[in-house]
Amino acid sequence: MVGTLAGLLLAGCASTGPTDNPVARKLTWISYLNGDDLRAACGKGGSDHYRLVFNADYNKHVRTYDVVGDASKGGAIVEARVLEATDLTRMDLNDPLAAGRGPVGRVQLTPRQFALFVLRLYESGAFDPAPSGMRLPSNGVYWLVNGCRGGNWFFNAYPYPSDRFQDIRFIEPLREADQTGVAFPTLPKPEDAPRTLPTGGRVDSAGPLFEVQVGPRGLVGPTSLFGAWLFAGAQR
Numbered sequence: 001m002v003g004t005l006a007g008l009l010l011a012g013c014a015s016t017g018p019t020d021n022p023v024a025r026k027l028t029w030i031s032y033l034n035g036d037d038l039r040a041a042c043g044k045g046g047s048d049h050y051r052l053v054f055n056a057d058y059n060k061h062v063r064t065y066d067v068v069g070d071a072s073k074g075g076a077i078v079e080a081r082v083l084e085a086t087d088l089t090r091m092d093l094n095d096p097l098a099a100g101r102g103p104v105g106r107v108q109l110t111p112r113q114f115a116l117f118v119l120r121l122y123e124s125g126a127f128d129p130a131p132s133g134m135r136l137p138s139n140g141v142y143w144l145v146n147g148c149r150g151g152n153w154f155f156n157a158y159p160y161p162s163d164r165f166q167d168i169r170f171i172e173p174l175r176e177a178d179q180t181g182v183a184f185p186t187l188p189k190p191e192d193a194p195r196t197l198p199t200g201g202r203v204d205s206a207g208p209l210f211e212v213q214v215g216p217r218g219l220v221g222p223t224s225l226f227g228a229w230l231f232a233g234a235q236r
Contacts (some may be wrong), residue, residue: 002119002136003213009060011039016074017185021130023195026108029224030212030219031223032051032064033052033088033219034146034218034223035145035146035147035155035218037146037152038051038148038224039146039148039153039218042148042151042153043146043148043151043218044151046071046148047068047071048068048076048118048149048150049066049067049068050065050066050068050118050122050145050146050147051064051065051066051067051119051145051147051210052143052145052170052174053065053144053145054135054184055064055138055143055144056141056184056185056187057139057140057141057194058207058208058217059085059137059138059139059207059208060084060085060185061082061083061084061085061157061185062082063082063083063178063180063182063184064075064080064081065078065079065081065174065177065178066078066236067109067114067117067147069082069114070108070178074111074114075109075110075111075112075114076108076113076114077107077108077177078105078106078108078109078177079104079105079106080104080105080106080107080174080177080179081102081103081104081105081145082102082103082178082180082182084102084182093205102180103148103181103182104128104180105178105179105180105181106179108178109177110230113173113177116173117170117173117174117177118149120169120170120172120173121145122202122209123169124158124169125156125164126145126154126156126170127149127154127185128156129155130155130214130215130216130217130218131156131157131164131214132214132216133213133214133215134157134159134213134214134216135211135212135213135214136157136212136213137194137195137196137198137210137212138208138209138210138211139198140156140194140195141156141160141188141193141194141211142157142159142165143157143168143188144156144157144158145170146218148171155214155217155218157203157214158196161190161193168234177232187195196211197209198208199212
């Protein structure tokens with residue numbers, strides 16, 4: 001029940017892309033994970049756009065990367081964000097939401113760097129069919145990858161621990177392009193990594209517990225129950 005209610009909350013509205021507003025982010029999170037905005041805009045002649053999300057316990061550490069092809073300069077622009085457990089010592093009374101935004105880094109990739117990044121996605125199987133039926137708990141560790149490449153939308157998932165995760169090739173290019181200044185967390189031992197939500201319907205004191213299920217064409221179930229996010233404060 002806890003996972004279901006949390007999932008419905010996080011699937012509240014449709015994502016319009018990355019946002020610095022932590023309230024909007026929570027209400028559009030499942031839609032953002034599913035790349036609803038990228039799928040809707042994907043078509044021939046548009047810019048390639050890749051989204052990679054690293055979940056190392058949703059309530060502790062999440063990293064997001066939006067990589068957008070830059071037709072004017074060639075290459076691509078990488079926008080990286082790190083979302084960690086809110087640090088109350090950083091609370092600013094003049095801007096109460098600041099602590100929940102997390103650091104953001106942007107960098108321009110050269111055409112060669114962009115081509116290498118796409119090659120590493122290909123080598124990681126990102127454009128292959130997704131492992132349908134896989135369930136990913138919010139307290140677990142995984143990568144979700146989706147985007148629009150050459151007018152075709154794709155989606156894939158890499159849970160930890162697994163051979164899929166072990167064979168990922170795209171992490172190093174992301175590390176090199178990451179300007180957030182925040183290190184990746186240390187992975188738990190494989191035997192200690194959560195594979196399911198806690199039993200007994202326990203609630204994490206840090207936030208909601210939920211899971212997502214991978215289907216052949218994205219996440220299973222509703223990802224944006226109430227349509228587009230229209231709150232005026234939800235700046236991108």
